[in-house]
Amino acid sequence: MHYLIIQNALSAPLFTQVRAALGKGSFSDGRATANGLAQAAKRNLQLAPEGHAELLDCIAQALLEQPLLQAFAMPWHVGRPMINRYAVGMAYGMHADAAHIGDLRTDISYTLFLDDPASYAGGELVIDSEGQQFSFKLPAGSLLLYPSGALHEVREVTAGVRHAAVGWIQSRIRDAGQREIVAKLKAVPPALGQGGQHQALAVQTNECIQRLVRMWCD
Numbered sequence: 230m231h232y233l234i235i236q237n238a239l240s241a242p243l244f245t246q247v248r249a250a251l252g253k254g255s256f257s258d259g260r261a262t263a264n265g266l267a268q269a270a271k272r273n274l275q276l277a278p279e280g281h282a283e284l285l286d287c288i289a290q291a292l293l294e295q296p297l298l299q300a301f302a303m304p305w306h307v308g309r310p311m312i313n314r315y316a317v318g319m320a321y322g323m324h325a326d327a328a329h330i331g332d333l334r335t336d337i338s339y340t341l342f343l344d345d346p347a348s349y350a351g352g353e354l355v356i357d358s359e360g361q362q363f364s365f366k367l368p369a370g371s372l373l374l375y376p377s378g379a380l381h382e383v384r385e386v387t388a389g390v391r392h393a394a395v396g397w398i399q400s401r402i403r404d405a406g407q408r409e410i411v412a413k414l415k416a417v418p419p420a421l422g423q424g425g426q427h428q429a430l431a432v433q434t435n436e437c438i439q440r441l442v443r444m445w446c447d
């Protein structure tokens with residue numbers, strides 16, 4: 230599975246603001262923002278966006294400007310996140326995210342972990358990719374990006390409370406495999422360096438990258 234972890238994905242002041250909103254906001258049943266099978270699997274709470282729209286937009290904008298995210302996701306749009314809360318006994322069973330959420334096609338899902346992992350038990354985000362399971366319980370401030378097409382679940386929290394800011398990204402390249410090829414190739418020209426003996430190879434690699442992007446982008 231092609232995924233990426235970005236540590237300290239938000240600036241410290243913005244992260245502090247997000248943490249502060251957890252204590253101030255009112256949380257309601259998360260099933261309001263899911264449909265069908267996903268709704269049946271969902272047992273969590275969500276921060277009511279009223280009064281927090283600006284903060285949620287700031288998170289989306291900060292992620293859009295994140296260089297590591299740009300290289301990995303090639304984003305057209307980063308959707309405004311929802312902030313969820315899992316208290317003891319809450320979980321989100323195995324589900325597929327909807328292909329469209331709001332006005333986005335969901336190519337990449339993101340979870341920004343908001344709590345110290347030692348402060349809660351359970352609550353792992355487990356992703357099932359072609360029969361292989363990947364389990365994530367990341368430090369506060371770490372962002373996980375993973376393909377929206379992969380089945381995933383949040384395991385039951387058995388002590389403490391888990392919070393996360395969760396959202397979706399529409400990429401310029403919808404196919405995860407093609408996106409991976411472009412992202413990997415993009416690392417090559419900087420490694421070859423400018424002006425050295427490999428200059429011609431760097432230019433040629435960049436030419437191929439641009440041709441692939443033109444072929445595969447929306």
Ligand SMILES: O=C(O)CCC(=O)C(=O)O
Binds near residue numbers: 354381
């Ligand atoms: O809380 C998470 O890490 C993921 C939640 C999720 O899968 C969703 O809201 O669709």
Ligand SMILES: [Fe+2]
Binds near residue numbers: 324325326381
């Ligand atoms: Fe999900």
